[in-house]
Amino acid sequence: MAAFRENIRLVWALVRRGLNEILRVPGASIPGVIAPTIFMLGTYSIFGRLHLLPGFGGTDYLDWILPVGFVQAAAFTGAATGVNLARDIESGWFDRMLLAPAPRWVVLAGLICSASIRVLMPCAMLMVVGFIAGLHWPGIAGFVLSLFFAALLAAVMAFWSCGLAMKYKSQDAAPLMQSSGFMLMQLTAVYAPIALLAPWMRTLAHANPFTYVLQGVRQGYIDTVTWQHTWPAIVALAGMVALSAWFAYWRIEKMDA
Amino acid sequence: MSYLRIVKAIASRSITRIVRRPQSLMPIFLVPTMFLVVTSGGAARAVNLPGFPHVHSFFNFAIAGAIVQSTMLGGLMTGISLSIDVDNGFFDRMIVAPVPRSALVLGRVLGSATLALFQASLYLALGLVFGATIAGGVFAILIVLVLAALCSASIGGLAVALSLRAQAQWVQGMFPLVFVVIFLSSAFFPRALLTGPARRIAGYNPISYIAEGMRDPIISGVSASVTLEALAVAIGMALFTSLVAVWALRVRLGTD
Numbered sequence: 001m002a003a004f005r006e007n008i009r010l011v012w013a014l015v016r017r018g019l020n021e022i023l024r025v026p027g028a029s030i031p032g033v034i035a036p037t038i039f040m041l042g043t044y045s046i047f048g049r050l051h052l053l054p055g056f057g058g059t060d061y062l063d064w065i066l067p068v069g070f071v072q073a074a075a076f077t078g079a080a081t082g083v084n085l086a087r088d089i090e091s092g093w094f095d096r097m098l099l100a101p102a103p104r105w106v107v108l109a110g111l112i113c114s115a116s117i118r119v120l121m122p123c124a125m126l127m128v129v130g131f132i133a134g135l136h137w138p139g140i141a142g143f144v145l146s147l148f149f150a151a152l153l154a155a156v157m158a159f160w161s162c163g164l165a166m167k168y169k170s171q172d173a174a175p176l177m178q179s180s181g182f183m184l185m186q187l188t189a190v191y192a193p194i195a196l197l198a199p200w201m202r203t204l205a206h207a208n209p210f211t212y213v214l215q216g217v218r219q220g221y222i223d224t225v226t227w228q229h230t231w232p233a234i235v236a237l238a239g240m241v242a243l244s245a246w247f248a249y250w251r252i253e254k255m256d257a
Numbered sequence: 258m259s260y261l262r263i264v265k266a267i268a269s270r271s272i273t274r275i276v277r278r279p280q281s282l283m284p285i286f287l288v289p290t291m292f293l294v295v296t297s298g299g300a301a302r303a304v305n306l307p308g309f310p311h312v313h314s315f316f317n318f319a320i321a322g323a324i325v326q327s328t329m330l331g332g333l334m335t336g337i338s339l340s341i342d343v344d345n346g347f348f349d350r351m352i353v354a355p356v357p358r359s360a361l362v363l364g365r366v367l368g369s370a371t372l373a374l375f376q377a378s379l380y381l382a383l384g385l386v387f388g389a390t391i392a393g394g395v396f397a398i399l400i401v402l403v404l405a406a407l408c409s410a411s412i413g414g415l416a417v418a419l420s421l422r423a424q425a426q427w428v429q430g431m432f433p434l435v436f437v438v439i440f441l442s443s444a445f446f447p448r449a450l451l452t453g454p455a456r457r458i459a460g461y462n463p464i465s466y467i468a469e470g471m472r473d474p475i476i477s478g479v480s481a482s483v484t485l486e487a488l489a490v491a492i493g494m495a496l497f498t499s500l501v502a503v504w505a506l507r508v509r510l511g512t513d
Contacts, residue, residue, distance in 0.1 A: 038433060042440030048452030053302050061452070133453075175283050183291060191299035201298030 007106045014110020015117060021084060022118065032076045033122045036069040037129050043068070044133070047191050055196050059222045063138075066130045067218035068190050070150040071210065073122035075181025078157020081115040082177040086165040094255075104252045108162065112248075115158035116151040123150055135221075142220010145230065149217045152237045153210075157181045159244035166251035184210045209236035263356045267364025272372050274338045275331070284432070285331045285376065290383075293323040296445065308449050312476045317389040321472035322444040324380045324401065325464060328373040328409040329435050333428075335369040335409075336416020340428045343420060352510065362417055362502045366495075369413030370406040377405035389475070397474030400484055407491035408467050414498025418505035444468035466490040 043065050051061040088094040097107055123146075127135070138146065161177035168176075187204045188211040194202055205211045216233025219225050276282065297316035304315050312318045342348040351361055381391065381398060391397050412435070420428045439445070441455050442464040451459055459465045470487020473480055 035433060038437060038440075042436065042455075045440055045451055045453050045455030046446045047300055047303070049306055049450045050300060050303055052306060055302075179283075179287070186291060186295040186299075189299070191296065192302065196302045198298040198301040201295075201301070204298075 007103065010100075010102050010106050011110045011113060014107065015114045018081070018084070018111065018114025019117065022121070032073075032080050033125055035076060036073040036122045037125050039072060040066055040069040040126060041129070041133070043191070050192055053192065053196060055193060057193070057222075060134075060136065062130065062133055063136050063221045064218070065190075066126060066135055067146060067214065067221050068185070069126040070123055070146055070217050071153060071185050071188075071214050072182070073126065074119050074150045074153035075157050075185055076178070077115050077119040077122065077154045078159075079161045079174070079177040079181055081111055081118075081154075081158040082161020082163075082165045083171060083174045085111060085162050086169070086171045086173060089165060089169045090171060098255055104255075105249065108159075108248055108252055111162055112155045112158045112245075115154045119150050119154035120147065123147060138220035139225065141225040145225060146217045146220060149213055149233055149237065152241065153213055156237065156240040156244045159241070159248040163244070163248040163251040166248070166255055184208060185214075188214050190214075209240055212236040260357055260360055263360040264364040264367055267361060268368035268371055271335055271338060271365050271368030275334050275368075275372060285327055285334060285372075286379070288330065289323040289327040289380075292326065293319050293380075296322075303446070306450060308447065310447060310476060313390050314388070316387065317384070317476055318472065319445065320380055320384040320389055321401070321468055321475055322439075324377045324405050324471055325408060325442075325444045325468045326435075326439055327376045327380065328405045329412045329439065329464070330432075331372050331376055332369045332409040332412025332414075333416045333431055333435055335365050335372075335413040336420040336428045336431070339365055339417055340420035340424075358506055358510065359503045362421075362506050363499060365417050366410050366413045366499050366502060370410040370495075373405040373409030374402055376409075377402050384475075391475050392477050393474035393479040396479055400474050400479065401471045404467055404471050404487055404491050407488075407495045408464075411463075411491065411494035411498050414495065414500075414502045417502040418498065421502070421505040421509045438462065438464055442468060463490045463494055467494075 044062055047065075048061045050056065051059055051064065056064075085094065088097075098104070100107075137143075160180065164173050164177050167173070187201070187208050189197060189205055194205055194211070197205060212232035213236050215229050216236075219229040275285070293316070297314070297319055301315050303309060304312055304318070310318070339348065342351075348361075352358065381401065385391070393400070416428060416431065419431065441458045442462040443451065443459045444464060448456065448459050448465060448469075466487050467490060470484055470491070473483040
């Protein structure tokens, strides 16, 4: 029990270090915080009239597009965690961590938990700008669920990106970390409902687990929270967490201390 | 060595530097291609909106936007490449060479414009392969190529000026700015159908005119007024930013 408490303390110390980076290296954090908001405003400006299409169901386009920002924020935050780890590996700091008398899952858990907490910053920025622009309140359940799913997706992307960082041991892998989440996000019902997508895109969206996460995040903003839209998101996230955690754990176990 | 040969040699080196670094090519080709693909699939039904121009498909409509995005990012990569040269001291060695200094800057801008010809050709070819049509034929292709080169030179000039006057991270920080400028233009959607302040801002955004100047010959044939307007804006921007780049070099060397 004492050992477990020590492990939790170490996880918390690593989470705090991850959060401190926001203040220590603001230049590296700010783009990740504001990028989803810029993308949301840009997409709203460009495709805002799409809600006039038959089949859109009368949803305001701002309510439609803002949840995409949550998913994007999760993808960017997870990737940033991997890039930070790659920097720590390059500088030798991570080698010292691996020599510490702590299980490797604890080191990994610290990194992942910091990503899940950090994602709340861009989400908060999106909500503030969204409300100024006329976003409808999604209800407590819709709001909490969207943050919860965003935090879990950030964990998925952080597991994946940390795994890549440990495989390549270089910041050169940053584009791979950043683009994988961004591409998966784009191949969902980002701009319009699935029924209005081009047929090839519809097929890809159905096969893409990000689609179900996005539907889970979006449900409270465009309608009400239902179990029908919640369980597919939970299943998709559980599957992605399991796979990405296995990948990251496998890579950290292969790291030489 | 004649002035033109120096400009050509520097342009050639500038292109080689970008082409040899995969991390430079990714933003130039992968990001616009990805955006083209996902908007073509995701906003395919936009062509049914009232007021949307008559067009074969949204993909056909979006090709010009992809070219604008790609060439703007290509121009920016020219600046980033120069800031790397400034950081590692290569540019200082060039300064002491017995060559006209303005050629050092204009060579970069020309390199950016030349690379844009490849970028635009690639997207036009991609469009034709995937079923797009070019209504204005060969003349339309020429217009698109010229506008692409001028668009890249405009951003290239600005990025070169910035890399001579600011630290590398500021030049890299222009990436989000390029996206903001494109979002606030009619590069991806008809100006009349934009929403919010973007619609008004797009009217003042020179990128809107360049994008429309490329798109019009592709989707509906060559129109003198749209083309001349686009050419005037693009030539004006390219000249202005090239002059700014030369001025930035003079200020950097303390000769102004």
